[in-house]
Amino acid sequence: MVLRTAGGHFSLLVFLWSVAVVQSQNVWSVTYTTQSICTLKGSTVEMSCSYTYPSGTVTSTFWFTKKFDVENYVNLINDRNYKGRVKDRSDKTNGHTLRITDLRESDSAEYKFRFITDQTGGKYSGYPGVTLSVTDLQVKVTTTWWSTTLTCSTTCTLTGNPTYTWYRNSKIVQGASSPSYTFYFKTEDSFYCAVKGISSPAVCECD
Incomplete structure (x- = not known):
């Protein structure tokens, strides 16, 4: 009787641990290093994030502040208001850093990161993003x-x-x-x- 009870407890622990692993492997997320930045007009700012996804291969990544429709996001690099002032670099651990130079007060906005995978429905945007205030x-x-x-x-x-x-x-x-x-x-x-x-x-x- 004692042996069966101990065995039952052991099986339960293994089952719970397995559930935790499965859940962690199915998480879509974007984590920002900071969610609020106040900086000066004319200066340079960097915003960083990391992301996770369940499976597949990432085919596209970008930062945005504008969204005109369900799938009509404006990649910040293609936004004429930021022309020549934006750089986006990535690393090998699913990290991205957005750099904006010569800041203007009109750059004050919420900046979000979005990534797309080759899986069906495999798209994700990180909300809330980073709130930038330029003063x-x-x-x-x-x-x-x-x-x-x-x-x-x-x-x-x-x-x-x-x-x-x-x-x-x-x-x-x-x-x-x-x-x-x-x-x-x-x-x-x-x-x-x-x-x-x-x-x-x-x-x-x-x-």
């Missing part, structure tokens, strides 16, 4: 009777803990993680900030 640098000025504080701001929180650099008449006066710079006397100097080499307009030319 410009703006400078806010706060003045009191003894000081002026300049704050380099954006419409979304920049990804990656950027370093802000402040310039006074084209010379660096502060390079740190803080987006703010304070000076204490009236001046006719010009000030501007930069993140990753991208500058804001001159913001203060005081009398």
Whole structure:
């Protein structure tokens, strides 16, 4: 009796393990490295993903933001709004990376990855995709009777803990993680900030 009970338990465990393996082999999925990116106008961004599928051979892969009909997807490489600014590279482990250069605020969108296999019905798109927000640098000025504080701001929180650099008449006066710079006397100097080499307009030319 003891032997039969032990044998029964062993068979049950094997059965459950087998089900788990079958389920994992039949998964269609796209996994993105990150699902939200905020970056600056004029900069470069990379979005990465990996994908799985049950069987067959992948015949086509592409990124898209636009879909006009059930099967009418616009491959980003063929989108005239991205002409010359997009590269898509793959690796041997079902990974893909989309690179967009010279970003524009109009590039703000949700980017999805789609792949097609040679199997009947073997098509899949990864939803939700990567939400990209492209913002410009703006400078806010706060003045009191003894000081002026300049704050380099954006419409979304920049990804990656950027370093802000402040310039006074084209010379660096502060390079740190803080987006703010304070000076204490009236001046006719010009000030501007930069993140990753991208500058804001001159913001203060005081009398």
